[in-house]
Amino acid sequence: MQFLLFDDYVIHAVQNQDTQVLERCNRRDIEAWVMAPSVPLILERLSATGKADETRQALGRFLSAVTLLPVTGEELKSGLKAEAPAFSHALALEMAARYKLKGIVTTQPAAFPKSDVPVITPDQLDEIIARETQPDQPVPLLNILATYPQIMEGAEAAMLSVVRSGHYILGPQVEQLEQEMASYCGVQHAIGVSSGTDALLLALMTADIGEGDEVITTPFTFFATAGSIARTGAKPVFVDIEPDSFNLDPQRIAAAITPKTRAIMPVHLYGQCAGMDAINAIAEQHKLLVFEDAAQASGATCKGRQAGSMGDFGCLSFFPTKNLGGFGDGGMVTVRDPALYEKCKVLRVHGSAPKYYHKLIGGNFRIDALQAAVLRAKLPFLDTWLGFRRGNAQRYTNLFTEAGLANVIGLPPEVVAGHTFNQYVIRVKDGKRDALRAALAEKKVMTEIYYPVPLHLQECFRNLGHKQGDFPISEQAADEVLALPAANEVTATQQQRVVSVIRDFFK
16 A cells, blocks of 8 residues: 655654654555655754754654655646645645555645545545455565555666667666676676567577577576577476475486587476585586576575576576566576676677677577666666565464464475565465365455466477376476465565465365
8 A cells, every 4th residue: 555645744754753654664554755856845843843864864764664656747737727725735736646556645635625635634634555465465475566555766867868868778787787696696797688478589599599409497487588599499308396396396407418419498386496416416527508497586595695696597587577577578697607698798789899890690589678687677676676575475384374274275485595576376276276276256355376287288399299197297387386476565464464365265
């Protein structure tokens, strides 16, 4: 729930050391916004009461728990045209309506003209929170707009700078994103691309993977993993997964290696890194390349190393629902070898170097500058958001254990420290998964199945000659997995409700 805190309430809260809203923000029951242009006026009025330094510090503490809402020139113009007698009231109503906020919190609701936007007192806010946490309220799987207020000022300013710059494809924003992501991942070279899928395809093309080659990978993952291998003309060779991590089982890889094997493509599924030490050791022994599919694992770590830094190539996705997501498609390739890095950059732009001269056949794999600007605004928040995800995962595990469900459903273990829980996935045994999902949906709790059909049983891979039973651990996972709402915006109250519904289902 998002509310705009009006000037008079902020002044009241700071003067009276009213911490109720801040406590609600810290519990994440609500998200509170304050209009940025109001801050100087609020500080001036507070300072007029004396003790300017203390007042400045108190206001700073208050604003650190809320989000400042920037106001554009167009919004200021709209506020001036409104019928409210006071400009600040008109602007507050304009902003609350534009951003679809739940309401405006004020100590003087009578000062506002009639509007479709609810104007409430702090006491009325208590009633709304109590009502919104009742059992009939929907629990979405995720809400990608929930974090927008935190990055809005930086993202909108960055996007506006792109619009004004005229650099819409590649350019300075992309170069800076590449440098910042390389630093974050702990690698020397990173290349921004058009999607996570294109990151996989471009990496394979850079390594000359193609007709007659084989790439070992997992059958339990998103289609792009094996699809990118097949698009190069190479053959995806499936190896079953570990039952606890859902990741490629290193102990099964050696048996799948043939003279045609060129590479291994492990997937850090659900945000948990695969067993990279063992995989890299096998690759080194057999002189194979390693392509990390880290599409779901931005920010995940394995023994202090970032996902995307442990193979010859790392492939990240910036799809909007990912840990670090843009406002559209985007991706990143990390490359260990400097020569392959230069080749990868050339292939990103149709194999052109210099422009209009082609020694290689590449593709149009460029990331938009607007997406790069958004991602740069989001990157500083990534570790904080991952902290919320990890906290939510631990809370689920505690709640399920307290409810006596730890032995009824399979809880996701952190096999490798550094799990980001891009998805919190439980296992529902004995063929009850779909019935539980229906029961949750009936109570307005949204879930998802990642993934219902393993890749070796997909129709498009029929030519590989696989049948039911070839990879039993993957097939069992496909029948049992269920992802619960656990993104960083999910509240403790919502999680308690999810667990309550599941507990009632198994009674």
